[in-house]
Amino acid sequence: MTSLLRLTLTNFRNYDRLVWSPNAQKTVVYGANGSGKTNLLEALSLLVPGRGLRKSRVEDLAQIGRQHQGWGIIGQFSHPMMSDIEIATGCISNSNKKQFRLNDTPVRSQHEISQYLSAVWLTPQMDQLFSESAGGRRRFLDRLIITMENFHTKEVFAYEKSMSQRNKLLALKNFDPHWLNAIEESMARHAVAITATRNTFIQQMNQLTIIEGAFPEATLKLQCPIADRLLKEPSLVVEDFLRQQWQKDRFSDAENRSTRFGIHRADVLFIEKRTRTPANLASTGQQKALLIGIILKLTELIKSQNINLPILLLDEPLVHLDENHRKILLSTLLNLESFTILTGTDRSSFEQCAGEAEFLQINHGKIM
Numbered sequence: 001m002t003s004l005l006r007l008t009l010t011n012f013r014n015y016d017r018l019v020w021s022p023n024a025q026k027t028v029v030y031g032a033n034g035s036g037k038t039n040l041l042e043a044l045s046l047l048v049p050g051r052g053l054r055k056s057r058v059e060d061l062a063q064i065g066r067q068h069q070g071w072g073i074i075g076q077f078s079h080p081m082m083s084d085i086e087i088a089t090g091c092i093s094n095s096n097k098k099q100f101r102l103n104d105t106p107v108r109s110q111h112e113i114s115q116y117l118s119a120v121w122l123t124p125q126m127d128q129l130f131s132e133s134a135g136g137r138r139r140f141l142d143r144l145i146i147t148m149e150n151f152h153t154k155e156v157f158a159y160e161k162s163m164s165q166r167n168k169l170l171a172l173k174n175f176d177p178h179w180l181n182a183i184e185e186s187m188a189r190h191a192v193a194i195t196a197t198r199n200t201f202i203q204q205m206n207q208l209t210i211i212e213g214a215f216p217e218a219t220l221k222l223q224c225p226i227a228d229r230l231l232k233e234p235s236l237v238v239e240d241f242l243r244q245q246w247q248k249d250r251f252s253d254a255e256n257r258s259t260r261f262g263i264h265r266a267d268v269l270f271i272e273k274r275t276r277t278p279a280n281l282a283s284t285g286q287q288k289a290l291l292i293g294i295i296l297k298l299t300e301l302i303k304s305q306n307i308n309l310p311i312l313l314l315d316e317p318l319v320h321l322d323e324n325h326r327k328i329l330l331s332t333l334l335n336l337e338s339f340t341i342l343t344g345t346d347r348s349s350f351e352q353c354a355g356e357a358e359f360l361q362i363n364h365g366k367i368m
Contacts, residue, residue: 001080001309002117003339004044008074010090011063013039014365026334026357028350029343036365037343038123041313043073044341045121047087049110049146049153053121053313058091058098069093077117080308085116111157114150120295121313127320130279130287134267141220141268144298145201147310152197159190163259166246170254180250181243188242191263192235195227198266205294208301214328215293216286217273224266270294288320292329299336312340318349327352 003025009018014036029037038053045052046061062071072090079085088101100107107113120143129136145152166183169175202220210217229238245261246253253259270279272290279290295312302309312333318326330352333340344350347359361368 001337001339002311003078004311005076005078005084006074007040007043007076008072009040009043010072011066011069012043012061012071012073014063015039015043016063016365018365018367020360020367022339022358024356024358025337025339026353027341027360028347028353028357029341029360029362030345030347030350031362031368032345035362037362038315039365040362041121041123041315041341041343044075044311044313045119046073046089047075047113048117048119049114049157050143053123053315057096059096061091070095075117079116087113087117109154109157111150111153114146114153118147118150118308118310119313120144120147120298120310121315122291122295122317123315124319126291127284127288129291130270130282134265137268137270138264138266141198141201141222144294145197147298148201148302148305148307149197152194155190155194155197159187159194159263162186162190163262163264167253167257167259170250171257175250175254181247184243184246185239187246187262188239191226191242192230192239195222195224195230195238195263195266196235198222198224199227199230204301205297208297208304210293210297210300214332215289215296215325217297218270218279218290218294219273221269221271222266223269224263226263227266285320285322285325289325292317292321296332299338303337309336309338312336312338314340314342316344317342318344 004022006019006021009015029040031037042052042054059067062069070091070093072088074086074088076084076086086103089098091098100110100113102113129140142152142156162183166180166187169180169183199222202222206219226238229241249261270290271277272279272282279287282290299309317329321329330350334353334356342350
């Protein structure tokens with residue numbers, strides 16, 4: 001399993017300089033609101049591909065008033081299949097371009113990092129996951145998949161890049177149809193690969209049963225016409241269908257300045273397994289329990305396939321849970337092998353973890 005050995009922050013959010021070496025697989029970070037608890041989790045989330053748990057702009061990550069000085073995050077990790085690794089990201093002075101380094105060597109693209117480190121997080125903002133736009137649920141699904149299939153990152157980036165190129169080319173009045181053919185062929189290839197992975201992952205999650213009576217289970221359903229086709233037709237047939245569809249849509253997409261059909265329009269439906277209640281109709285507490293259940297089931301699925309476990313970043317995980325579910329959650333997390341960080345304002349809420357977890361008090365960007 002991957003474990004954090006040391007985290008170094010420089011000019012990041014409200015941290016001027018922080019060097020932290022965890023002494024346990026589980027850490028409870030507590031402190032007042034605004035002290036920097038979530039910033040610590042965000043720093044770790046930025047070491048994996050993507051925009052982190054807040055999806056912040058690069059220019060917003062440096063300390064207020066010191067944006068011109070740049071910022072940096074360095075994480076050193078143990079890895080079960082190799083010697084210790086160092087992953088670094090940051091932005092140099094007077095630049096808005098985020099850079100990645102692996103063992104002090106620049107990487108060409110973020111997806112290379114996913115071969116060594118993955119992370120799953122839960123934040124209070126995700127309480128709205130089941131009622132927000134489809135994009136949030138789709139990104140959540142892909143983030144879960146990446147913990148098991150690191151190549152999925154590369155496929156998603158490639159599809160989005162090709163789609164962006166298509167939209168730019170369509171914006172030209174006299175676009176080259178041969179160039180568009182090549183771009184749409186690339187999109188179709190990546191779209192089918194992404195959708196096949198999504199279908200397989202959802203099938204695996206739905207077939208796995210976690211401990212009965214702990215947290216409610218969710219049945220996942222991918223709402224996507226391409227996914228439905230792929231369940232019935234060969235991959236090459238679906239690729240041909242996509243190419244023909246995009247070719248037919250060129251002029252209407254040019255008018256709308258966007259690609260209206262594709263896997264980027266997919267949605268994910270979550271249904272409470274026992275009652276068959278759609279998650280968007282459940283109470284806030286039930287929704288939180290469902291989210292936690294999904295993450296716990298993911299860890300079970302990963303363990304069953306002997307894949308390196310992701311690090312878990314749980315921001316205010318006890319909020320909206322009743323006392324019984326709080327106890328069950330903490331007990332379950334303590335028994336997981338994953339390196340885990342939990343946050344909360346009150347240390348006493350986590351006393352069940354005493355003796356097994358490290359307790360870290362944060363105050364104004366400093367460890368007390």
